Amino acid sequence: MKETKASGQETLIWGIRPLIEAFLAGKEIDRVYLQKGLKSNVFGELWPHLKESKVPFTYVPSFKLDKMAPSRNHQGVVAQISPVRFQPLDEVVQITFEKGETPLLLILDRITDVRNFGAIIRTAECAGVHGIIFPDKQSSPVSGDAAKTSAGALMRMPLVRTHSLVNAIEYLQQSGFQVIAATEKTDDSLYSLDLKVPTAIVMGSEEDGVSPGILKRVDGRARIPLMGDIGSLNVSVAAGILLYEVIRQRTQKQDV
DSSP, X not given: OOEEEOGGGOEEEESHHHHHHHHHTTOOEEEEEEETTOOOHHHHHHHHHHXXXXXXXXXXXXXXXXXXXXXXXXXXXXXXXOSSOOOOHHHHHHHHHHTTSOOEEEEESSOOOHHHHHHHHHHHHHTTOOEEEEESSSSOOOOHHHHXXXXXXXXXXXXXXXXXXXXXXXXXXXXXXXXXXXXXXXXXXGGGSOOSSSEEEEEOBTTTBSOHHHHTXXXXXXXXXXXXXXXXXXXXXXXXXXXXHHHHXXXXXXXX
């Protein structure tokens, strides 16, 4: 199988047959880049694997593929191999409850910056988060750069990649979780919420925050009080504040 290490130590494979082999071998593929207008009989053999696996793919100009795999016959196909194995949501939920701990999950809604993605995972691991859920599209690649930024936490954290965050949220609610969105679009302070019960926290995109469709489905909203003139925090910093408020509530001694 044709493989190479790209920048950030992420593994790339190129060529239609090698990618088919990767699917058949059960490789964890992060995403696939396809040349615009790609049509051939052998590509027709690859297409069912792409559709069945639900691996995110993007059509790009040929020059981008040339840059990713210079001086190689990529046949219009380049793929990134994930450094980690993604886990099913139901498996993560089951394992979390079996630990006998109060579950805490993190949902990342369109976090596309790899440095923020890695920093959030690092903080989440330190805070004892049981798993992170993110969409298969409009999300940072799970790459070597993300692993480096996370200081290795990426390799320890259970990761769930889903086609629908809405469906994932509904499943969590049916499983006994409260789902809380971090947003400035509320009067409810973070510090007024009860976070001692099974909880999943939603962090929104760096530009737009939590998407409206998800805000409609959450059980509560949490605003971080800001005392300065700047109207927002970096998303990785905001995630840390929320997660450590959960820790504070869950570890404080009860009044006698």
